[in-house]
Amino acid sequence: MSEKNHGKRVAPQGRLGRLWADYGYLLVTVAVVFVLFRVILQLAWVPSGSMETTIPTRSLLVSLRLPYLAGDPEPERGDVVTFWSEELNKLLVKRVVGLPGDEITFSGGDVYVNGEKLPEPYLPVQGQTTVRGSSAFHVPEGSFFMMGDNRTGSEDSRFWAEPYVPAEAIRARTLLIISPYADSSWRGIRAVG
Secondary structure, eight states, X not given: OOGGGTTSOOOOOHHHHHHHHHHHHHHHHHHHHHHIIIIIEEEEEEOSOTTTTTSOSSEEEEXXXXXXXXXXXXXXXXXXXXXXXXXXXXXXXXXXXXXXXXXXXXXXXXXXXXXXXXXOTTOSSSXXXXXXXXXXXXXXXXXXXXXXXXXXXXXXXTTSSSOEEXXXXXXXXXXXXXXXXXXXXXXXXXXXX
């Protein structure tokens, strides 16, 4: 390095070097966005009202995906998760109601887990949970029982031919809900607790 260039940045040589200097930031940005939204986070669009009013119709979800890709986490009762439904061949979002080994029953519009009434403060209206056919579900090991918060407008574990969601089908736990439309049940950004 000559004394003339001492302390100054030396421009990369050659065509590849010039391209990197001019457009390298774009490549790095694309790589970061790819890793962020394919590995760490998941974006999902909710077109239906099955989770109203927790998740308004036509909302965007930001969910944490990394633990489900890198490990074997067990969601907790009450978590709002996304999962792949083989029966419906699409990504769904519901609330975890039944854990492996639980017995889920229904009476008087309420949900009972192992004989005890499940407190559900997240429901917009209490006492509206109904079921067709079997009124008792025994959640097998390695599976979960999922329900939407809009109990009169959700097709969920109560009604599916295969009511239990295997752990390996769970994709992410919801972190944020973005509801941009003025005609939604609420508008803004909310964290899921």
